[in-house]
Amino acid sequence: MTECRICGGEVEEFLDLGRQPLSDAFPRPGEVEGEFFYRLAVGRCLACTMVQLMEEVPRERMFHQDYPYHSSGSSVMREHFTRTALNFIDTELTGADPFFVEIGCNDGVLLRTMAESGVRHLGFEPSGGVAQVARERGARVRTEFFEEATATAVREAEGPADVIFSANTICHIPYLDSLLRGVDALLAPNGIFVWEDPYLGDIVEKTSFDQIYDEHFFLFSVRSVQEMAARFGFELVNVERFPVHGGEIRYTIARTGARTPSAAVAELRAQEDARGLAEPEVLQGFASSVSRIRDDLVTLLRSLRAEGKTVAGYGATAKSATVTNFCGIGPELVSYVCDTTPAKQHRVTPGVHIPVEPHEVFAASYPDYALLFAWNHAEEIMAKEQEFRDAGGRWILYVPEVRVA
Numbered sequence: 001m002t003e004c005r006i007c008g009g010e011v012e013e014f015l016d017l018g019r020q021p022l023s024d025a026f027p028r029p030g031e032v033e034g035e036f037f038y039r040l041a042v043g044r045c046l047a048c049t050m051v052q053l054m055e056e057v058p059r060e061r062m063f064h065q066d067y068p069y070h071s072s073g074s075s076v077m078r079e080h081f082t083r084t085a086l087n088f089i090d091t092e093l094t095g096a097d098p099f100f101v102e103i104g105c106n107d108g109v110l111l112r113t114m115a116e117s118g119v120r121h122l123g124f125e126p127s128g129g130v131a132q133v134a135r136e137r138g139a140r141v142r143t144e145f146f147e148e149a150t151a152t153a154v155r156e157a158e159g160p161a162d163v164i165f166s167a168n169t170i171c172h173i174p175y176l177d178s179l180l181r182g183v184d185a186l187l188a189p190n191g192i193f194v195w196e197d198p199y200l201g202d203i204v205e206k207t208s209f210d211q212i213y214d215e216h217f218f219l220f221s222v223r224s225v226q227e228m229a230a231r232f233g234f235e236l237v238n239v240e241r242f243p244v245h246g247g248e249i250r251y252t253i254a255r256t257g258a259r260t261p262s263a264a265v266a267e268l269r270a271q272e273d274a275r276g277l278a279e280p281e282v283l284q285g286f287a288s289s290v291s292r293i294r295d296d297l298v299t300l301l302r303s304l305r306a307e308g309k310t311v312a313g314y315g316a317t318a319k320s321a322t323v324t325n326f327c328g329i330g331p332e333l334v335s336y337v338c339d340t341t342p343a344k345q346h347r348v349t350p351g352v353h354i355p356v357e358p359h360e361v362f363a364a365s366y367p368d369y370a371l372l373f374a375w376n377h378a379e380e381i382m383a384k385e386q387e388f389r390d391a392g393g394r395w396i397l398y399v400p401e402v403r404v405a
C-alpha cells in the first residue's frame with residue numbers, strides 16, 4: 001500500500017512488472033554499468049480510483065538535456081497536433097490578444113503552428129535538447145518544469161492564459177497537486193485546461209500493459225479525472241477519444257460552473273461504470289492477461305529462434321522497455337531494434353541491451369519477422385513498409401494478443 005498522490009487514500013497494487021530501467025535511457029554499448037532501476041508496479045486508489053505507480057522516479061532522471069524522444073518523428077502525430085492547434089485558434093483563441101500555453105511542448109510539434117499563425121504562446125519544456133529544437137521552429141519556450149511556482153511567475157509576467165494544453169505529459173507528473181494549483185494561478189476565469197493521455201479504458205481493453213512505465217505515472221479515467229478536478233475547483237466539461245498512441249482521451253476542465261459539461265462526459269462515465277473499469281476484479285483480470293501475453297510472446301520468439309528465423313524489433317519505444325524487461329527478451333531473441341531517432345541509434349535498449357540500429361539496417365536486409373514495438377503507429381508503419389511484407393516479412397504483434405500478421 002502507498003498513499004494516493006491525488007487524495008491521500010490507500011493505493012492497492014494490482015500488477016507488478018518487476019525491476020525496470022528508465023524507459024528512455026539508452027546506454028552506449030560498453031557503458032551499461034550503473035543503470036538506474038526501480039520497481040514498476042501499479043495500483044488503484046481505494047478512495048478516488050486513480051490508477052498510479054507504486055514507486056516514483058525522480059523527474060530529473062527522466063527529463064533532461066538528452067531526453068531522446070522527438071514528437072515530430074511520426075507523420076500522423078504531426079498532423080494530429082497541427083489540426084489541434086488550428087482548432088484552438090478557431091474556437092478558443094478568438095479574443096484580442098489570446099495567450100496559449102503548452103506543458104511539455106517537446107520539439108515544437110504543436111507550437112510551430114501557433115508561431116506560424118502569430119498567436120501569443122509559451123511552452124514549458126524541461127528537456128533542453130528538444131526545447132532547443134522547438135525554438136528553432138519559432139516557438140517561445142521556457143526550459144522549466146511546469147508547477148505552481150513557474151506557472152505563477154508566468155501569470156505575473158504575461159497575464160492569464162486562455163488555453164493551457166498538454167499532450168502525453170500530464171500523466172508523467174506525480175506532483176499533480178502543484179501542477180493544478182499552477183493551472184489555477186495561470187488560467188483566465190473562463191479559460192480551459194485541456195490535456196490528452198492514454199486512457200485506462202483502452203489499456204484494459206487491449207491489455208496494452210506496455211503503456212505502464214516510469215514516465216506514465218497515472219493512467220487516467222473519466223471517473224478519476226472528475227474526482228481530481230473537483231478537489232482543485234475544476235470540473236470535467238468535455239472528453240474526446242482519439243485513436244493515437246493506442247487510444248487516448250482529451251480531457252477539458254474548466255472552473256466549476258464556468259462551462260456546461262457536454263453529454264460526452266456523462267456518456268463515457270456511464271460506460272465506465274457499466275463495465276466496472278475501476279473494480280478490482282476488472283484490474284485483476286487485466287493482470288492475468290498480461291501474464292498470458294508474456295508467456296505467449298516468449299514461447300513464440302523461442303520457437304522462431306529454434307527454427308533459425310531472424311527477428312528484429314521495430315521502434316525502440318519507451319513502451320518496449322516494459323515488454324522486454326518484464327518478459328526477459330534480450331539480443332538472443334531479438335537481434336536488434338531499428339529506430340529513426342538519431343539519439344537512440346548505436347546505443348542499446350534499457351535494461352536488456354538490444355542494439356538499436358538506424359532504419360537503414362532494417363531496409364538493407366529484412367529480417368524474417370519484425371516485432372512491432374511501435375504498435376501504436378502500426379497503420380503508418382505498415383503502410384510504408386509494404387516492401388518488407390512483399391518480401392515475405394511478417395509482423396509480430398502482442399497487443400491485444402500475440403499474433404503474426
Ligand code: SAM
Pocket residue numbers: 063064067069071103104105106109124125126127130144145146147166167168169172173
Ligand atoms: N507533447 C509531446 C507529445 O505529445 O508528443 C511530448 C510528449 S513527451 C512523452 C513528454 C514531455 O513532457 C517531455 O518532452 C518532457 O520533457 C516533458 N515534461 C515532463 N515533465 C514536465 C513538466 N512538469 N512540465 C513541462 N513539461 C514536462
Ligand code: TMP
Pocket residue numbers: 073074075314315316317318319338339340341344374376377380381
Ligand atoms: P512512441 O510510440 O512513444 O511514439 O515512440 C515511437 C518510437 O518509434 C520512436 O522512437 C520513433 C520510432 N519510430 C520509427 O522508428 N519509425 C516510425 O515510422 C515511427 C512512426 C516511429
Ligand code: ZN
Pocket residue numbers: 004005006007008009045046047048049050
Ligand atoms: Zn486517491
